[in-house]
Amino acid sequence: MIKDYLRPKISSAIRKSKITEEPIAPEDISLEKPPEESFGDFACNIALTLAKPLKSPPLKIAEAILKQLELDESKIKKVEIAGQGYINFFLSESWLYQALKEILQRDEAYGKTNRGGGKKAQVEFVSANPTGPLSVGHGRQAIIGDSIANLLEWLGYKVTREYYFNDSGNQMKVLAQSVFARYQELLGHHSVFPESGYQGDYIRDIARAVLEKYGEKLNENDLNILKETAEEIIFNEIKKTLERLGIVFDVYFNESSLYSSGKVQEVVKNLKEKGFAYEREEALWFRASAFGLPEDRVILRSSGEPTYRLPDIAYHVDKLERGFELIVDIFGADHQVTYPDVLAGVKALGLDDSKIKVLIHQFVILTSGGQKVKMSTRKATFVTLDQLIEEVGVEVVRFFYLMRRLESHLEFDLELAKKTSEENPVYYVQYAHARVCSILKYAEERGIKRIPLREINLELLKEPEEIALIKLLINFPDLVEASAKKYEPHRIPSYLQEVAGVFHNFYQKHRVVTGNPDLTQARLVLVDATRIVLKNGLKIIGVSAPEKM
């Protein structure tokens, strides 16, 4: 990549110019895309940032650096000082053509790097307890999580997708009671629906399934059977929904296994031994305050039952023990407060909490006719993810959720989603891919044989639209790496839209299959490269790349 070439060059030019005593490390040199084409392909602001500490005008510094720059003309054709002291670099065409070739050579692997070095990473997401179908809220997390997992894979990590759930808590008890109440209703018995019970219709379906399987003989002592049946049915639904979205988890981790394996008990013991747990008012407290947190927290209630923090700590200890070098937790905004305790707990046990990266995404705000609706599984005031998929399709759902930053509060209206789905940018990108494929097919049908890459004269690609497209395409690996490192999957859809736009623009102005066979060959390379980038980009975000639309 060109930045990897330029940074050391600039760094060494600074050293040679002797304008500063402290050397500037290559990675500290910022290279960005200038706002305008006439400013070149990369702009470096180092002279501006050095101006202050060196007490020297930026233009003078820039000139001093420029004098010492030794660049290969086959890579950089021109360097200019502009504005208040920017150093602007202009890529040479030969470099562009070389990079373009690389796209075709690497094909489906284009954009993949090995910076992760095959290290084990884990992404935990969704992790909804099986109390009801997934809602449009869960959908956001499911798609963000899956895409981040994809990105890490493209970065060269070996990724495990994991779903953590708890089927022994109070929620599941209430679920069983809710099913029992509906079961009684089916039998025509008088029943009292639990006050905080799950009101969704799916509970009635489960009750019917229970009735079919176990007959009329169940009573309130059989809550466990009801729970297990409900859990099985709901989990199957959840898995089906996820599969429809193309999401498959490697591990479903049950919290209760942390008790049966003794991990939870071990955490308690270790915390006590290290002096980070103490008893007060018959409860066991974790000394979170020792890690800069505002207050200590209860981990074992006076009743002897653990709070959620304890198994969460044990779970993360388990993750680390499984050898993950990178652990990504994706939570909704409601978990904001809990994770610092968990990280502190991990640290208290002498483990490396820096391997754990917690990503908090903001909620989906559900509206109906302009009115905000509070989404609640218990009250069944939610739109299911299945409903949404039904209405607008998997492609739109995935793209829709990914276009936004994690911090963005996503306002969601099913009616609006239906209406705007037809205008969804996902089709814009897919259409570009279909168009590309159609051109390649047309060329093939016309009997145009693709000749070996090394025999093609790419220098014929010199129209501004062609150069613009090449420059954008070769930026793909950089983009993938940046979005992976920063956990910002929304950059991918945004970039793909840009690629589609620049391609459409090129298409409009120039014919690919022309009377000039050499030019045709060169343009087919460009079109093929576009196909590869679009396809690979869509793959990362889990959207199909249709060859026809």
Add this chain to the structure above:
RNA sequence: GCGCCCAUAGCUCAAUGGGAUAGAGCAACUGCCUUCUAAGCAGUAGGUUGUCCGUUCAAGUCGGACUGGGCGUGCCA
């Protein structure tokens, strides 16, 4: 009260470790299909980036105060 997140075009959102003239899509308006897919292209219009201070050569981006919204703040998960 306290903590975290957000506020950018009429609407939904972008803006790559502060960087040069804040960009797309939708909606509105004007053009472009005998030629590789018009689910497309070109163009017009739309903005004091919630308000006020501050830091900086440079602020949508960093800091502070305020306004409005979301989520939390439990020996519930």
